[in-house]
Structures are given as structure tokens and as C-alpha cells.
Amino acid sequence: MTVSERQKIVQSLEEVYLLQLAVESTEPDSSDTESDAGSPSSPDYEHPPPSATVLSILQQLYPRRHLNERLPIVKDGAQLRLTLTKIYCRSVSRAASAKKRL
Numbered sequence: 001m002t003v004s005e006r007q008k009i010v011q012s013l014e015e016v017y018l019l020q021l022a023v024e025s026t027e028p029d030s031s032d033t034e035s036d037a038g039s040p041s042s043p044d045y046e047h048p049p050p051s052a053t054v055l056s057i058l059q060q061l062y063p064r065r066h067l068n069e070r071l072p073i074v075k076d077g078a079q080l081r082l083t084l085t086k087i088y089c090r091s092v093s094r095a096a097s098a099k100k101r102l
Helices: 005-026 050-064 077-101
Strands: none
Touching: 005 050
16 A cells, blocks of 8 residues: 555654644743743733644645545435345355355
8 A cells, every 4th residue: 555645744744743742741831931021921922832733734634635526425226235235245255255164
């Protein structure tokens, strides 16, 4: 099975996201420190953590997952018979294979 470029990108982003979460969990909370006493402390000036940015990129990738428009599947008697016939043939084939092994 080959891995597409899209899958490679998603895997890389997932790794970056997990690593960033680990880094953020070990960093002290910025509200606990007094190092930036001169900067405004209102929520309007807070930036989202880098992990949130990576997560939003992943969210943007997944909605475009389907290249073709989703169409309704016709569910009539012919489709049902076809499906049940395939299931029946598989089960008969498996049963025959099991008998041969015995």
C-alpha cells in the first residue's frame, strides 16, 4: 500500500501536534508569570497556542477529503438481492473451504 502525499502531510501534522501538546504541557502558564508585566493581559491580546494552529490546519484538510460529490445510493430490491447474493456466495465458498481442510 502506498502512502499518498496527503497522508504524509497529515501524519506529519499529527506528530507536530502531539509534540507541541507535550511542550505546552511542560511550559509554565503565562498567566502565572510576571515577566510580561508591561503587556496587556486582556484576552483580546492573547494568541492561541501553536497546537491550536496545527489543529485548525488538520481540520481544514479533512473537509476536503472527498474529491467527488456525494450522491445518494439507490436502495431498491435489485441492490438488496445483489448484496445478499454476494454475501451468500462468500459464505458458501468459506464453508466449502472449511470442509476441504477437514
